[in-house]
Amino acid sequence: MKYIEEFQNPDLARRLLDDIHSVVTRPWALMEVCGGQTHTIIRHGIDQLLPEQVELIHGPGCPVCVTPLEVIDKALAIASRPEVIFCSFGDMLRVPGTGRDLFRVRSEGGDVRVVYSPLDALKIAQQNPDREVVFFGIGFETTAPPNAMTVYQARRLGIANFSLLVSHVRVPPAIEAIMQSPSCRVQGFLAAGHVCSVMGTREYPELAERFRVPIVVTGFEPLDILEGVRRTVLQLERGEHSVENAYPRAVHPDGNPAALAMLDDVFEVTDRAWRGIGTIPDSGWRLSTRYRDYDAEYRFSVTGIDTKEPAACRSGEVLQGLLKPHECEAFGTTCTPRNPLGATMVSSEGACAAYYLYRRLDITTAARETSPVA
């Protein structure tokens, strides 16, 4: 299998960078929507190699970062129950709820398990008929279809001791919310390739037209990102604003029809709260009334949980691209990956964690250069 190396080729990257440098004539602010893209940009130092005029703003596309505190607290409450086996993808275990995380619940005796697929959780439910198995179903359009499929399978196989704690979110309403914000600086979007591999690109032309922004569907390897940037900048320089697919090896304009049908059957669109941003209308999915029996929120009556975000955390501004992570007063001192105030410092895709891990040197150097000589 050789799908990675070719898309990290330094010679090709140099050519793309030269192209970008040669077409840029003035400052542009682009937003990469997906946390996976943020991770690639910072990990490979791509933002350091782009022309100074091209600013990358890190968008709200990290599923871990935008899952609301209230949902994390519901997860903690459910996972603490003795009859429950709580299954989750790995990176949710370290996300702080109010005062603790799932690791803490596990150390206090809760049965919390890392799985790699929601179907693994269903298998655990079959193997443990006397326990309640709950899967933490979070994420964007990318992770929603397998979660929908799992609930569908649970019902088909008559597995009653399985349920889903759902907090799914959708990208297009988030783009809309960002563009409608009075402080919005975004002039072009790198759309999340994996989301579009499920959903297709049909939702985007209307947004591109209404807000007059280029939207380029972009992949996740360094060359994918550079190609996405190149095409977006080209459009901006030409005064264009259309939807382009720079990730055709994974994205078809119609998306994945089977996955879309599954989403349509199992989920229904709902308003969703985004951590640090607030509620965005029609920006998420919940289980449809037909599958309400599998909704962990109802099964365990974890409604009415009161939550409090740490006052010092400004992740909302980071998620909206209004603040660079290192411009936050808490960055690197009271807020580190070891002691995160907010989810953007927890997830490896979170902008704050990515800056902390990979960019500390530059920030420190810059700080030294700008600090007064003692």
Place this chain on the structure above:
Amino acid sequence: MTATATDAPGDPAVLDLTAWTCPAPLRDQPRVVMGHGGGGALSAELVQHVFAPGYGGDVLAQLTDSAVVSLGGARLAFSTDSYVVRPLFFPGGSIGDLAVNGTVNDLAMSGARAAYLSCGFILEEGVEVSVVARVANALGAAARAAGVEVATGDTKVVDAGHGDGIFINTAGIGLVPAGVDLRPQRVVPGDVVIVSGAIGAHGVAIMSVREGLEFGVEIESDCAALGGLVETMLAVTPDLHVLRDPTRGGLAAALNEIATASGTGVVLQERDIPVPPAVANACAILGLDPMYVANEGKLVAFVPREHAEAVLESMRAHPLGAEAAVIGEAVESHPGMVVARTGLGGTRVVDLPIGEQLPRIC
């Protein structure tokens, strides 16, 4: 952190590097979590704030994988390690192999050839005797291959449900040759960083069997005893500065420990770090970084520049160093920090892992 009065709005505030660690360690974890055993920052804090004040002395304070002590005129390396791996048998080895090679390698990183091991078994009630025998035989074979004798042992049994089948603790001693002084404090700017081979195989092998993940090709653990390789290197020059076997926390943790203890910076050329394609692919699928994945048969060496080429050549002539590569150097700038130059020409900080690496959602 507060911005200084001279900061213009929007400028990054001045960061104090000494403030990058938690000011109130363990404050947020009143109970032990898995990360405390992950070889990263949480493990270090447990030692620093619980074990060292509890029972530490001058020797323990050096916080090396094996202690070097003087006894009856001899310089002994002395080390202990516990093995709690699941599953007990995995592609490329078993808990028995690990129990020998792990401790032998800790001694080797002090320059010592392991002479004697102790071996304590903690067995869970109900485990099959035939399984214990398989582990014991694997342990014996690994000891013979490493040229070390298991001189003493112990067995305990715990109630069913209070163990994980088999836990093993081994301790080892060996003589440190005259003129050999391997410590991170000896690292100086200009030292060349050499890794003995491709990284990440052990961690991925364990994960693939533990989690039932298929990567299209079986990845075998690199579990091996490194005493012979270290002897080969020391035969070129006893003046190696420091050796580490990058086990828990991987290459990133080992290099960060050396950078911190030596007060020098480390610069890596990311493209020069050997990573098997299967490991790279598995890590890409799971959202893990191979630099943080455990190894059980690799070492990383800081070698004075004038000896680097000869040491590298000697390593490549040894079966366990055939893929040895120069991956970077020690530098004066950014003391205590490990920085990687990426394949595209950017840079990134390679930090100490916090606890365990967690697979990403998408």
